Amino acid sequence: MSTKNFGGWQQKSGVHPERVPDDLYPSPPEATECLLKHVRFNGAIWECASGLGHISRVFLEAGYEVVSTDLRAAEYEYGEAGDFLASTETRAPNIVTNPPYKLMREFWRKAFTLPGVETVSFLVPVPSLSQVGVQKLFDEFGAPDQILVPVPHLKIYMGRERGTQTSLFAHCWVHWNLKEEKRSSSEFRLVNWRKPQEPKTPKAKKKGSGAAP
């Protein structure tokens, strides 16, 4: 069976539809809500591949100052135009994004090497963590402080169409606090993103049901 390269690992053809241009796979809001529940950020956020604004909006609603930039901002009508990989200045101390999968490692390297960055949080597919290139990055810059795997499996959106979701890979947040010393291992946590369920109210008995007197 033929295979396609999907951001660094192989996938069997026929399992996943065609790639969306520029990897526009917006993050469902519950992904960012989950990050905010478990990580505290000091200062402003830079969403450096902001797409249609799915991550930015959750941070804005939570009261953060957010700078949103994207290569195709004009087309998406959200944020400012900006090629993150060509950036030489840091727009805010906390970089948070769901990067384009095919450029994930380049995004990481850029985030680690820009001046004044304090934290980096990327939403990435779990299988990407075991790529040789990713492990090399972790050796060079230190392992993430936290790897948060939202459960159950997050469904990432596909392109602009609302409601079209893919759940081929489990995703996780990888978070670094660059002000701390380089680490050789990470804290790994499964974090449930679902809102607590309301207790079920017992169904009222139908009229006429039950034993006849």
Ligand SMILES: C[S@@+](CC[C@H](N)C(=O)[O-])C[C@H]1O[C@@H](n2cnc3c(N)ncnc32)[C@H](O)[C@@H]1O
């Ligand atoms: C997986 S989508 C994520 C969008 C958004 N971060 C979210 O989570 O909803 C990746 C985004 O990266 C943008 N992108 C691709 N290359 C880029 C670059 N060099 N600089 C900035 N943005 C880029 C694409 O236009 C797309 O919006």
